[in-house]
Amino acid sequence: MAKTLTATTIALLRAKPTQFAPAAVRTALREWAFNTNRRPEAPRDVPAILRWVERNSLPVSSWEDPEKVDQVLLAIDTRLDGKQAAAWSRKRNRRILNVAMKYAVRRRILRASPLPKGKESTALTKTTNAVATLYCGPRPENAVAMRVEDVTLPVPGADDQWCEPLIHTATLEVGKQWTDTGEIHERRDLKGRAEGETRTVPGHPALTRVYDNRNTRLTKWLNDGIPPVQVAEWAGNSVAVLLTTYARCVDGQLPDLKRRLEAAGGLPEEEPGAG
Structure with missing residues (x-):
């Protein structure tokens, strides 16, 4: 909101600052005024x-000038380097400005919203969020808030290996200067949901087969000839559990074992006089 209002305010100045650097004006508005x-x-x-x-700010009546309105819209749609802002950023800025206009109308500062009716062209606002459609589809602020205990894992060995993540909180990174606690993140309820409401989503099996990596690692250690006692210590298992679970997976060691037996020597020689 502060960024949008800063761009709007600067777009409605009578003149550019001369005794102050433009960056200093933006900082004063964004970080302190708003x-x-x-x-x-x-x-x-x-x-x-x-x-x-x-x-140097123009009066409120300047909003009745369509050219000034277009000037503001161009300002909030443009980055500082002069390039067009991303589609999601433009959409957000216009939504914030629309809220400000509704507030001004409600307070009878403006007779009606001067913003053009309708939404920005679909070609400008449509975005592709491929990541959000994969697996569980959480928003980034939802993913940051998730903990191990928020995921119900499937029974090992079951045919259905889908998990159930519980999405319950949004943890947004807003900066410590914008939170009441002084922390970088701010915890909020889920977007578009009632206070305290949660949602459970299906989690693709690809998210729950991390244990397969452990199985592969333990089997590889055993196949590499590392003593089971050592593997069990590294894995946090007992030797009995290790051998019961993984011994049948050990393969390819027979040639090496034969070479080790040969190196140890042949059959023992008979003692003199033995029958």
Whole structure:
């Protein structure tokens, strides 16, 4: 919201700053003017910058000028380097600006929203989120919040190896200057859901067959001739469990064992006088 409102404010200035660097003006707006929690901590130069912005801001009536509205929309759709922002970023900025306009109408600051009706062209807003459609489909903030105990694993050896992840929280990285706790992340309820509501989704078997890697590793150690006692210690198993589970998988060691027996010597010689 702060980024969108900063771009909007700068687009509606009468002139470009001369006594202040443009970056300093953006920082003063984004980090202090639009962050109510941090306003009392603003550096000494910030009040002067914000007073200049106030003096050079166009009146609210400028929103009735379609050209000014187009100018604002172009500003929030454009990155600082002059290139067009990503589709999801443009969509988000317009949604935030639309909320601000509704607030202004409700407070009778504006008679009606000056923003154009309808949505941005599908060609501009449509995005592809291939990652989200794979496996469980969590949002990144949902995946960050997941813990081991949130996943119900299938019974080992069962035909159905699908798991059931429980998605219950969104942990967003918003920056410590934007949270009440001073932490980088902020925990929230799921997007578009009631408070405390969760959802369970099917997890592809590819997510639950990590144990197969362990089986492969233990079998490889045994096939490489590492003593079972040592393998059991590394694996955290007892020797009995190790041999019961994996001994039948050991293969290909017979030629090596024969060579070791030959190296140890042949049959023992008979003692003199033996019958």
